Amino acid sequence: MARERATALLLDLDGVLRRFDPAVAAGVEREYGLADGVLTEIAMQWGRLQPVLTGQVSHDDWVSSVAEALAEPAGGPDRARAAVQQWQRYRGEVDTEVLDFVREVRGAGIKVGLATNATDLLDADLATLGLTGELDVVVNSSTLGVHKPAPDYFQAACAALATPPARVLFVDDEDWAVRGARAAGLSAHRWGGHADLRYLRAALAS
Template identity: 75%
Template sequence: MSRERATALLVDFDGVLRRWDPAVAAGVEREYGLTEGVLGEIAMSWGLLQPVLTGRVSHAGWMASVADALIPSVGDPARARAAVEQWQRYRGEVDADVLAFVRDARAAGIRVGLGTNATDVLDDDLAALGLTGELDVVVNSSVVGVHKPAKEYFEAACAALETPPSRVLFVDDEDRAVRGARVAGLSAHRWSGPGDLGYLRRALAS
């Protein structure tokens, strides 16, 4: 049985609409004598990450914890904080091809939401990247209080989009999120890069 045509699109932020240049973190790590990859490794450790994604800890508190974990490596709390602050000044880059896709979808009458596991600086990031007003809704896990891939997250996203799950197409670069969306009744596509856009455009048009 064929699925209903999607009338709403839910797009992930990091890894889809926003890209990160790994050279930025690598440069900070070299400058401060840190092991390559350690900033992301500490920040993404689940014990630090999960509370900030559900709004129980602020972005500032999260980064303070990362700095604390760096102290043994740099030998000085002020230097650890400086490394984290320098790293955090870079807020990523918009994928122009994905943004064009979002704009075309909205112009065609498709409601588009940003569906992201994010922190309390998301609105500031969207503004800094020129994305304010480019989406119909923003579904931020730290506001919702639950993160992808939980079914409750996708229920909240569909409610925000005012669209039943069967008519929402979700795009994410993480398998767990894609599987979670499908469990919640959404159509979901595992993003591998801008080469997927032709397929996604056809999926929305069919």
């Protein structure tokens, strides 16, 4: 049976609308004598990351825990804090081609939502990136208390869009998130880059 046409779009933030230059973290690691990739490795350890993504701890608490874990390899707590603070000052960059697509879709009368596993810094990040007001709804895991790929997360996102799941097209760069969206009844596409925009336009066309 053919799927219903999507009438709303739900986008992931990191890896789709925002990108991070890995050279920034690499530069901090070199400056502080840290192993390549250690900042991301420690920050993304699930036991440390999951509480901040569900609003149990603040972004600042999470950053402090990363610095504590880095104290020994960085040569002391002060150097670790300085390294993490320098790393965190970089908030990424907007993918302008994706943003142009978002504006095009909204201009056609289609709602666009942001669906992201994020910390309580999200609103500040969106302001820093110039994205405030560029989306119809923002669904933040740390506000909801549940993260992708949980069904409750996607149900909340669809409710925020006032659109049934079968009518929502979700785009994410992670397979596990795409699988979770499909399990929740959404159409979902794994983002592979700008070449995918042609497909997304066709999927949203009336």
